[in-house]
Amino acid sequence: MVPESSPMTKESFRLGNLEIRPPLVLAPMAGLTHSALRSIIAQFGGVGLYSTEMLSAKSIPFENPEKSPYLIRTARETPLSYQLLVGQASHVRPAVERLEELGAAAIDLNLGCGAPKVRKLGCGIALWEDEDRLKEVVWKIRVSTDLPFTAKIRLGPCLDRAMFRRRLLLLEALGLDALYIHARLDREPFSRKPRWEWAGLAKQWLGIPIIINGGIFSLEDATRCLAQSNADGLMIGRAAAIMPWIFSCIASGLSGLSSPPPQIDLPAIYHSFCHGLISRFPQERRIGRLKEFTHYFSRNYPFGNRLAMAVQGSTSMSEAMEKADRFFEKNRGTERFKGCP
Numbered sequence: 055m056v057p058e059s060s061p062m063t064k065e066s067f068r069l070g071n072l073e074i075r076p077p078l079v080l081a082p083m084a085g086l087t088h089s090a091l092r093s094i095i096a097q098f099g100g101v102g103l104y105s106t107e108m109l110s111a112k113s114i115p116f117e118n119p120e121k122s123p124y125l126i127r128t129a130r131e132t133p134l135s136y137q138l139l140v141g142q143a144s145h146v147r148p149a150v151e152r153l154e155e156l157g158a159a160a161i162d163l164n165l166g167c168g169a170p171k172v173r174k175l176g177c178g179i180a181l182w183e184d185e186d187r188l189k190e191v192v193w194k195i196r197v198s199t200d201l202p203f204t205a206k207i208r209l210g211p212c213l214d215r216a217m218f219r220r221r222l223l224l225l226e227a228l229g230l231d232a233l234y235i236h237a238r239l240d241r242e243p244f245s246r247k248p249r250w251e252w253a254g255l256a257k258q259w260l261g262i263p264i265i266i267n268g269g270i271f272s273l274e275d276a277t278r279c280l281a282q283s284n285a286d287g288l289m290i291g292r293a294a295a296i297m298p299w300i301f302s303c304i305a306s307g308l309s310g311l312s313s314p315p316p317q318i319d320l321p322a323i324y325h326s327f328c329h330g331l332i333s334r335f336p337q338e339r340r341i342g343r344l345k346e347f348t349h350y351f352s353r354n355y356p357f358g359n360r361l362a363m364a365v366q367g368s369t370s371m372s373e374a375m376e377k378a379d380r381f382f383e384k385n386r387g388t389e390r391f392k393g394c395p
């Protein structure tokens with residue numbers, strides 16, 4: 055018999071006034087979680103909540119939503135959470151007003167990025183480490199909007215249970231609606247095994263939904279992560295760029311339904327992504343994004359590094375697409391992942 059709280063039957067979580075169903079969130083990823091990728095993922099379904107990449111709160115009020123690759127979106131990428139990088143509380147209100155005008159479903163605060171450029175601006179982990187400024191910024195966001203408000207964090211600079219708990223309770227007390235926890239320490243690389251059980255401690259301490267992130271590449275990973283952490287939902291990053299259909303696989307697994315695996319045609323997905331870039335973004339904003347996506351998508355093939363290198367060496371979309379077509383032709387039948395992982 056499956057217990058009532060079995061992770062195999064997780065179907066949704068609440069995010070303020072939203073019900074996130076299925077309980078699967080696309081992770082924010084700079085250069086990757088733009089409209090072209092979100093649209094491909096939407097073709098397969100299974101996402102409860104989409105995310106933008108991190109957006110500078112200082113710049114966002116001045117971006118043109120028709121032209122900015124950070125803001126362009128289609129109606130299908132709904133509900134969409136916008137992630138903000140904030141260094142100063144004074145940047146909050148204009149940014150939040152802008153996101154409300156753009157139809158944001160939720161606002162997420164980046165407290166986990168440790169990139170030197172981001173730290174230098176006092177954002178991401180630098181904000182997380184500065185308790186007074188953290189309180190000021192989080193409170194400012196909370197009182198500026200009725201939209202669901204989340205933060206995305208890592209586990210901290212070292213495994214310090216008391217410190218971790220203190221910070222989590224602080225965020226909850228300041229009115230967050232849910233928390234995304236990337237289950238790694240601040241400086242740990244993505245190659246390191248995630249510490250799902252550590253992130254799961256938050257479930258014991260907080261009443262708000264906890265969504266765990268890090269290292270989920272299959273239904274089996276998703277099930278183990280939920281079992282180890284008792285989390286309310288999962289956030290998936292890199293696997294979404296490798297297998298944009300992964301959400302549909304995990305969603306049907308978690309709901310207990312045995313839906314047929316999606317039909318996967320890798321070259322068709324790649325073309326559709328390229329056309330998404332061409333139709334949405336100005337010319338100079340396309341090839342960089344194609345290289346970033348190909349870095350991940352090429353992992354679907356045993357010799358995918360050849361595809362990644364060919365696209366990396368291209369200077370235009372047409373050159374990259376031609377080289378990719380040649381690769382697909384030559385490597386037909388060798389695909390590593392063509393169904394549910």
Ligand SMILES: Cc1cc2nc3c(=O)[nH]c(=O)nc-3n(C[C@H](O)[C@H](O)[C@H](O)COP(=O)(O)O)c2cc1C
Pocket residue numbers: 081082083084085086107108137164166167206236244267268269270289290291292293
């Ligand atoms: C290329 C790339 C860009 C990322 N950009 C962001 C970002 O803008 N904001 C953020 O909070 N995390 C960012 N991350 C971290 C991811 O959201 C996620 O926490 C991380 O990839 C671990 O999850 P995964 O194992 O499912 O990929 C990025 C990760 C990658 C690989």
